[in-house]
Amino acid sequence: MTAEPLASAPSDEELPEWFYPPEGGWTADDLDRLPPSAPRFELIDGALVMMSPQTYFHSRVMWRLAQVLHQAAPEGMEVTVEMSVRLGPRQRPEPDVLVVNGPPDLSATSLPPEDVVLAVEIVSDESRERDRKTKPLKYAEAGIRHFWRIEREHDKPVIHTYELDDTTGAYVATGIHRDKAVMPVPFPVEIDLHSLAGR
Template sequence: MTAEPAGHVMWSPNPLRQRAANHFLEDVLNLPHDAPRVELRDGVMIVVPSPTVAHQNIGNLLWLWFRQHAPQEFLAVTAVGVALGLKDSVEPDVLLLDAKVEQTNHYVMPSSVAIAVEVVSPGTKRRDRLEKPVEYAAAGVPHFWRIEQNPVHVYAYDLVDGHYELAADSETELVLSAPFEIKLPIRDITP
């Protein structure tokens, strides 16, 4: 007697193409609807860990704050990727975009990004603290924010001569002049 496979088989990247680092942005766009979130790094699909409730709450509260306080020329979004190249993409936790961006796209170009925000979780520490800032800087994203948890602490960086320099950081109120006048009480994004 032979056992028949039961139920749905979970998606995973093609192992041969993974080893060959031969995935492209088009492959990510054509993933099945039930595939996990992925980012591309040099043609390799990286499955993005599921965020915790606290992580999601911080990102959602920041999205809401941006929606309420950013000027009309900006658009706050979540769960949208940034195409860094044909074989490279990232999916920040929150993006503040140029409001003129095409709203039917799953990915935006770095030139449309005003602020890319990463909320650091245990499974994303190295990537959010070390790797993504370098990738965003290389792509020309003018502002990068890293949000640490427990307690919530925001680090805001400005792109200067191809690399990020700390513009401000706070556990109480983040005050910045770019890309618009920002006075963000950290309690407003603390779950």
């Protein structure tokens, strides 16, 4: 089933007050001031990016990967999903899965990049450019040591792994994993990729 396109753009009278950016543009703090009725957003370069509905593939892989990482994580590390990371005044992206040094503040609505050990993005059609280019660059600049990108190939997940190079400050590709992934970092974990999306 596909969604019907919007018939027309709403008029200014139909837009809610919060839709208009504050003077000087959106900041990371502004996300916490949006009303509960507002859609979920992440902030990239001061622009609000609306989070699109997930596919079942995306949701299943996200939750199952989080469970595998949770079981393997050493004491002192926590695994969470869909928490934004405050990379700067105008940067607050939201990775799909995060491994963080814990325990975090339970009342926090975002995480500082220095607490993030691993950020994982699961690529969707609408997020492809951000997940492949924009967000990895920003995670690397913020010093997040490990980044994984999960692509969908023939309805199966493939994990692309990256590690931060201290000399260049950029990510270096460390592997492309199909069927099974055996990761030594950020902690030892073995992932059966078929089980992430299969029954």
